Amino acid sequence: MKRLTSLMALLAGGCMTAPAPPPTIAPPAATGPFADLPIASIAPVPENWWHLYDDPVLDRLVQASLAANADLRVAYANLDGARAALRQARAARLPQTTIESAATVDGSASQPSASSNVPTTDYDLALTASWDADLFGRLRSGASAAAADAGAQAAALDGLRVAIAADTVLAYVELCGATQALQVVSEQVRVQERSVAAVSSQLRAGEVSPLEVSQVTNLFETTRATIAPYEALQTNARYRLTTLQGRPPADARTNLRTAEQYSTTVAAG
Structure with missing residues (x-):
């Protein structure tokens, strides 16, 4: 009887299914009063969220960056493999x-x-x-693990896709902003250059003092010194966009002329 009882206990223990994963509990820092603010309940962002800018140039740049990224192709392949493993795990439970x-x-x-x-x-x-009766829950646990792996691969793919699009949008916005700022600063430099010429002419006529000429010249040089940082920012954005598209760095000097046109259109509007 003792042997029979031990055997029955062993069989009962073997028929038990795998334990369910523990529930996810949010930490106290994630359940504060800020969770009730209106900004925390915004509508879901659309998949192609960069279309909200309504800029065809930006749309082409993002699509080119997504098409040229090798890591994104690897992520798509990993997701296909995970989904194939999920289908295989689910099929194993069928006759x-x-x-x-x-x-x-x-x-x-x-x-x-x-x-x-x-x-x-x-x-x-x-x-x-x-047909496998799956008394011990092996097939069910394998299907659950395959589904979790497929979900993780899909999340990794979405995260990578968002990161690529965000980098492209950020570089393009910086390019447009630097181009617009260069146009404004260049116009200021031209105006102040005329002011320096006018004050210098007044100095020769004895109407102003050398101090006034020095002040105007100092303002002119200070404004002209701000051109270099904007040019560096513009060049940096060009190279980033070119790299995201998988193109050689030399193309950064010749392409993306539409960014200047876009900035000019924004300024005119």
Whole structure:
């Protein structure tokens, strides 16, 4: 009886399914009063969220960056592999069928009652069906693990796609902003250059003092010194966009002329 009781306990323990994963509990820092603010309940962002800028140039740049990124292609391949493993794990829980067929041609030597010129053919067809009862929950746990892996790969793909699009949008906005700022500063430099010429002319006529000429010249040089940082920011944005598109760095000097046109349109509007 003791052996029978031990055997029954062992079988009962073996039939138990795998334990469910523990529930996810949000930390106290994530459930503060800020969670009730209106900004925390905004509508879901659309998949192609950069279309909200309504700029065809930006749309082309983002699509080019997404198409040229090798890491994104690897993420798509990983997601396809994870989904294939999920389909395989789910299919393992279904009945498995096997169909076998065979055809055999018997000669007249093995058929004494048949004519010597008429061979006989035998056709065999067999259908086998099997199903795993999954008493121990192995297949169910494997399917759950495959589903979690597919979800993780999909999340990694979405995160990478968002990062690429965000980097492209940020570089493009910085390019447009630097271009617009350069236009404004260049106009200020031209105006102040005329002011320096006018004050210098007044100095020669004895109408102003050298101090006033020095002040105007100092303002002119200070304004002109701000051109270099904007040019560096513009060049940096060009190289970033070119790199995101998988193009050689030399193309940064010749392409993206539409960014200047876009900035000019924004300034005119």
